[in-house]
Amino acid sequence: MNISSILLSTKELSALTNSLTIAGWVAIITTLIALPLAIAITTWNVKASNFIRNILMIPLFIPPYVHALTWINAIYLLIKFDVAQYNLLTAMRSVPGSIIILSISYFPLAFMLISRTAEKIPTQLIHAARMTHSTLSIITHIILPLIKGSIITAALLVFVLAFNTFDVPAYFETNVFLTEIFTQFSSKFNTLKALQLSAVPFVISAGLWTMALLIPKETPFYTTSQLREGTKPEAPQVITRSIKIIIVLFAIIGIGIPLFSILFGSILFNPVMPQDIHKLQPVIIDTTFITILSSFVTVIMGIGTYLIFYRNKIGRITLLSLLAVPAMTYAILFITGFNRASLQWIYGSPLVLLAAYGLRFLPIISEIIYGHVQFLNQQFLQASLLVRPIDYISIRKIILPLMMPALVIGWGIAWWLAASELPITLLIQPPGFQTITSRLYIFLHYGSKELMNTLTLLLLVLCFIPIIIVQSLVLSKQSNVKKRN
Amino acid sequence: MSKNAISIKNLTYEINGTTILQGASIDIGEKELVSIKGPSGCGKTTLLSIIAGLTTPQSGEISIFNQKANTPHIVLPPYKRSIGLLFQDLALWPHMSGYDQLKYVFESTSNSSNDFERRMSETCERIGLPKELLEKRPSQLSRGQQQRLAIARAVIHHPKILLLDEPLTALDQDLRQQFATFLATLKNEAQTTIVIVSHDLLPDIVKPDHEYLYSNEKLIKNF
Incomplete structure (x- = not known):
C-alpha cells in the first residue's frame, strides 16, 4: 500500500467539499431558524403552541428522499402549467437544492432538541430576571447560556445526519463523499479503500464532538422545583406575527409541497389504485x-x-x-x-x-x-x-x-x-x-x-x-x- | 449502655477540591433527637446523604446500629439501613400521586399491605395532611402540602432512623407545632432516632438531646 492510496484524489476531495458544504449550511440554516423559534415558543405564551410544535415536527417524518421527489414532482407540475421555467429544475438539482431539502428535513430535529431544553428552564428563573431586565437581555444572559449545550448538539447532529444523507444529493446528481465510498465498494470492488474513506467523516465528526463536549464547561441544570409553573407573559404582536409567518412558510414547503405533489400528481398522472x-x-x-x-x-x-x-x-x-x-x-x-x-x-x-x-x-x-x-x-x-x-x-x-x-x-x-x-x-x-x-x-x-x-x-x-x-x-x-x- | 444508632469516625469528604468534612466524628445514640446547625453551604445536607448511603466519603467509617455501613466505601446499601430521609428539595416522584408514593415506600420495606391503609391514615392525621390530597400529584399541591407529603413518605415505613433536612420550611406556625408533636411521638413511642438539619427553631415541645455545630469542617457538640 503506498501513500497515494491513502490520500484523496481530486474527485474525492471535490466530493468531500460538496458534503461539507451541504452539511455545514444545513446545520447553520436549521439552527439559525430553530433557535429563535424555540426561544419564542418557550419564553412567551404563544397561542396554539402545541399545535405549532406538532406542525414543525411533521417534515421530520417525511423521509428526505420523499421531500426531494415531491419537490421535483411539484416543479414538473409548475412547468407543465407554465408557472415555472425548466431552469428551476436545473437549479434544484444542485448543492443548493440539496441544502434546501435537507434543511427542511432536519430542521424539526434541531427545533426539537433546542426547544426541549429551553422548556426545562424553570419559569421562576425567567420571572426573577424579569424584575430587572428586558426580554432581550434575559434571552442573551439567561436563556442562551443555559441552552448553549443543546444548540451545539443540535447543530452537530444535523451536520452529521446531513453529511450522511446520500440519497438526496444522488437524486440531484450532486457528487458527495458517500457516493465516492459507494463507488469504491460497488463499482471498483475496493473494500479497503471504501473503509479508508469512511474514516474521514469519522475523524471530522470526532474532532467536532470533542471540541463541542470537552472544551466548554458543561453547565447542566435541572429543576428541583415541583411547584406549578408560573404563567408565561403574552407574546408581543411582532413575535406572534413572525411566528405565524414562519409556521405558514414552513407548513407550505415542508408539508404542503409533498402532499400537494403526491395528491395532485397521483390524480393527474399515476393514480394510486387498490x-x-x-x-x-x-x-x-x-x-x-x-x-x-x-x-x-x-x-x-x-x-x-x-x-x-x-x-x-x-x-x-x-x-x-x-x-x-x-x-x-x-x-x-x-x-x-x-x-x-x-x-x-x-x-x-x-x-x-x-x-x-x-x-x-x-x-x-x-x-x-x-x-x-x-x-x-x-x-x-x-x-x-x-x-x-x-x-x-x-x-x-x-x-x-x-x-x-x-x-x-x-x-x-x-x-x-x-x-x-x-x-x-x-x-x-x-x-x-x-x-x-x-x-x-x-x-x-x-x-x-x-x-x-x-x-x-x-x-x-x-x-x-x-x-x-x-x-x-x-x-x-x-x-x-x-x-x- | 445503649448502643449507638449512628457512629461516624474520622469522616472526610471533598468535592471539586473543596473540603466539606475533615476528620468529623459523631455518635448518635438510639432514640436520640439530634440537631445539626451550621452556616449555609457548609455540608449539612451532604452529611445526611453520606449517612443515608447515597454519597461515598473519601475516608472514614460509619456504623449503623453497630453494623459497618461505610468503610468508607458503601458496604451496607441505603435500603438496608432502615433510614427515612426528608430531602431538602423533597424529591417527590412527579408521575405518582401521593397515595402511590406512600404505598410504594410502605410495600418496599416488607410491610404487610394489609396495614397500609391504617398506617397511611395515622401518619397523615399526625402530620396534618388531608387524605383527599393524596389523590393528587406533587405538581398539583402547594409547597406546604408537598412538604407534608414528603415527610409522610419518609416515615410511613417505620424507619429506625429519620434524617430531616430543613423540615420546617413552608410550614406555618400551627403545622410546625403539629409536626413537633409528631416528632416527639416518633421519638418516645416509635423509638426512632432523629437527626434534624434546620435553620428554624424547633417548637419547645420537642427539644434535641444534643446539638452539633459545624466549625472548621468538623462537628462540635454543643452542650
Missing part, C-alpha cells in the same frame, strides 16, 4: 415488519449503550462520532463479517437488517436518553434507593416512568429512521426481502414511475404512525389528568 397496493403487499409487509421490530430493538440497544458507555464523555464522543461513519460502511462491514456459510442464518435473513439498523441508530437513542437524564433530579432515584435496590419493581414504578418521554421519542425516531433507511438496506437486504425505500430507489433509477406515487404515499403513512400513536397517548393522558382534577 390493485397497486395489492401488488406491493409483500413490500408493505416486509417494511412494516422490519420497522416495528427494529424500532424496539434499537431502543433497547440504545438503553444498553447508554448504561454501559454513554455516561462518560469519551464514550459519548466516540458513539456520537460513529454516527458520522457512513451508513454504507456499516453495510460493508456486515457484508465482510457475515457473508460466510456459517452465518447465513443471519446474513440471509432480516436479522442482518435488524442488527445493522440497531448499531447504526443506537447513538441517537443514547443521546436522547442522555439529554433527558441531564434534566432529571437524581434525588428521584435516591429516594427509591432508600427503600429498595434497583430491581424489577423500582425499574417499573420509578425509573421507566421517569424515562418514558425520552424512550417514546427515541422509539418514534428509531421507527422513522428504519422506515426511511436506504443505503444499508440497498446493500444487505436479504434475498426476497425488500423495503419501500429500496423499491422506490430502484423504480426511480430504472425509470418505472407508475407505482412511485403509491410507494411514496405508503412510506408517508408508515412514517406517520408513530406521531399518531404518540399523540393519542398524550391526549389520553391529558384527558385522565382533567378527569382527576
